Amino acid sequence: MILTTTPTVEGKTIRDYCGLVTGEAIIGTNVFRDFFANVRDIVGGRSAAYERELKKARELAIDEIEAAARDLGADAVVGIDLDYEVVGPDGSMMMVSVNGTAVTLG
Numbered sequence: 001m002i003l004t005t006t007p008t009v010e011g012k013t014i015r016d017y018c019g020l021v022t023g024e025a026i027i028g029t030n031v032f033r034d035f036f037a038n039v040r041d042i043v044g045g046r047s048a049a050y051e052r053e054l055k056k057a058r059e060l061a062i063d064e065i066e067a068a069a070r071d072l073g074a075d076a077v078v079g080i081d082l083d084y085e086v087v088g089p090d091g092s093m094m095m096v097s098v099n100g101t102a103v104t105l106g
Contacts, residue, residue, distance in 0.1 A: 001066050002076035002105070009076055015106035018072035022099040023064025025057040028092060054094065058082065061098040074102035 002009055061082075069077045080100035087093045 001069060001074075003062065003066065003080060003100070004076070004078055005080045007079050009078065009105060012076075013106040014078070014103045016104045018069065018074040018102040018104065020099060021065040021068040021072070021074075021077060021102045022097065023061035023068070024095060024097045025060040025064075026087065026093050026095045027053050027057045028088075054084070054096065057094065057096040058098070061096045065098050065100055065102075069102035072102045074104055076103050076105050077101065078103055 002012075008014065065077055065080070069075075077100040080098060083097045085095045085097070087095045
């Protein structure tokens with residue numbers, strides 16, 4: 001499965017548009033994890049614990065669009081867009097959403 005942020009795949013022709021595919025993943029934060037991430041995990045202004053969680057969420061959302069595209073008979077997803085949003089009443093969760101267009105290539 002080809003996954004790309006570009007509207008086309010170089011060297012390939014889009015034969016059919018199968019439809020929009022989306023994937024979402026929400027990660028929650030934990031008060032203790034927040035505290036310890038702030039105290040011992042920040043190096044150069046970066047938190048490895050948060051980065052690992054965001055990577056997992058992004059990979060889950062991408063896996064969802066890939067599965068949805070396969071279900072539609074597609075062999076690629078073009079025009080992929082990734083968005084990150086803070087959600088929840090106190091901003092304690094992060095949502096990663098991914099969308100794109102499932103296509104078949106010729």
